[in-house]
Amino acid sequence: MKYWFLLGCALLFIACNGSSTEEVKVEEVATEEKKDFEMYELSEMSAIMQHMYQLNEQLKERIENGEELGSFSESFERMLNAKMTNDKPMDDFFKTHAETFLANQRSIYENPAQAKELYNEAINSCIACHEVKCTGPITKIEKLFIK
Ligand code: HEC
Structure with a gap:
């Protein structure tokens, strides 16, 4: 505790x-x-975000090393109805950007030949939401980009 x-x-x-x-x-x-x-307690949403961060760190490594990508983690869908810190409401902006992000993340596994580009696009859609909803972690998220 x-x-x-x-x-x-x-x-x-x-x-x-x-x-x-x-x-x-x-x-x-x-x-x-x-x-x-x-x-402060870690919200459900924060826990999902941290999980997504870790899985994308692993995915980045796999793409860089040309390894098998594995499959899309359905657990990411939980961001669509997770509780946020201080019960922040989930507005239309969040929902739209969450859907875009999930579609982008999914497409990486569907088109492994373009994994690098699609992966960077997915990370961009993390940031597109964060620019409005939660600017604090952006510098950290930017580290996920594949150069
Ligand atoms: C649709 C909007 C949206 C998308 C897309 C999104 N996030 Fe978040 N993220 C948030 C919000 C909102 C919070 C704050 C959650 C809370 O306050 O409970 C957050 C919190 C975080 C945190 C901080 C968690 C903590 O320790 O409290 C990290 C790290 C994070 N996101 C990384 C990511 C990464 C990496 C991606 C993409 C793989 C991503 N986010 C995609 C909205 C988003």
């Missing part, structure tokens, strides 16, 4: 709070962090 709190605290910095450019007094930040530290 203690582990999750520490992990949660660390993740907060790379998750959705990473992009705030507002100037906030140090004192206020400290109070906010304390509140988040006490309340």
Whole structure:
């Protein structure tokens, strides 16, 4: 349990709070962090996102090494109705971009000859959603691109 709190605290910095450019007094930040530290639990959506990140890291390696790609992980579909942090609502923007992302991710396995291009396109669609919904992890996601 203690582990999750520490992990949660660390993740907060790379998750959705990473992009705030507002100037906030140090004192206020400290109070906010304390509140988040006490309340933060890894949401279902965050857990799915981390899982997707790991699987794409593996997929990247396979593509780079010319290995068998395996098959699309149906578990990604769970992002269409997973609970988000603080019960953030799932709006049309999210749904549309989730569908696009899932279609792009699926197409990699359907067209292995173009795996590299399709893979980078899928990563682009992670970022297209993140630019609006959750800017914090973008730098991390960009590391998934195959050069
Ligand atoms: C349709 C929008 C959308 C798409 C597509 C999407 N994400 Fe996310 N992602 C989110 C949202 C929203 C959150 C914040 C979830 C929450 O607050 O519960 C998030 C959170 C994350 C996090 C932070 C998780 C944490 O530790 O809290 C990572 C990392 C991440 N996404 C990576 C990815 C990767 C990699 C992809 C593509 C393979 C991807 N995302 C595709 C919307 C998206």
